Amino acid sequence: MTGTQLKLFAMAAMLIDHIGAFVIETNILNAPAMALMTDFVPSASWMRWYWVDFVLRSIGRLAFPIFCFLLTEGFRHTHDKKKYLGRLCLFALISEIPYNLAIAHKPVYFPAQNVFFTLALGLAVLGLLEHFEGKRLISFLIILIGFLTATVCRFDYYGFGLLFILAFQKFRDQRRLLVLSLAFVSFCMGPSELFSLLALPLIFRYNGQRGRNLTKNLFYFFYPAHILILFFLSAFVVPVSPL
Secondary structure, eight states: OOHHHHHHHHHHHHHHHHIIIIIIIIIISOHHHHTTOSOOOOOHHHHHHHHHHHHHHHHHTTHHHHHHHHHHHHHHHOSOHHHHHHHHHHHHHHHHHHHHHHHHSSSOOTTOBOHHHHHHHHHHHHHHHHHTTTOHHHHHHHHHHHHHHHHHTTBTTHHHHHHHHHHHHHSTTOHHHHHHHHHHHHHHHOGGGGGGGGGHHHHTTOOSOOOSOOOTTHHHHHHHHHHHHHHHHHTTOOOOOOO
């Protein structure tokens, strides 16, 4: 598979995942309210939507590993790492209001930040590790600070997202170690995240070619645009009673 094919597949998986997260969970299942309920017996209708959401979110687990892999590929081949990082940071800011609206129905919501922050942090850490290559203590501190930053600031996937990126960078030519490391990190995030390992057969089919020349910023604009569209569509759905 080419880089373009992988990116399009990841975008499709991400869209499926976000239909579950931003439409079904947040609005139909009303997950924020359910989290406050300590005891309830779900209705048959609620459970049907729950399993639809489970399937969509499971498919969506394939997206993030592919984007992490493509980030490491971009890091290796880009001629201007600072420009690459700047673009990620810019779209992290652009995407934050649509992300907040979709996840919490408010423009400012500090408990969660969009995935561009995770990717930007990962790229910055890769750059610092390259700069201080061979200095183990400094490299360890860079990774630790990056992990804590992503976790405390509640970037998407927290510090584990950074570990995903580092695993693809470190074990890119050692598939067994890559699978084991990603399996361990996924399990630490939660058993459902193990579905992300299903992305590896696709990644292993990567042929090293960029592929069809689509616009470079397709993914960058797609991310906030599709989230904003899902937010507006969610206004037309009706919550299902859990009782």
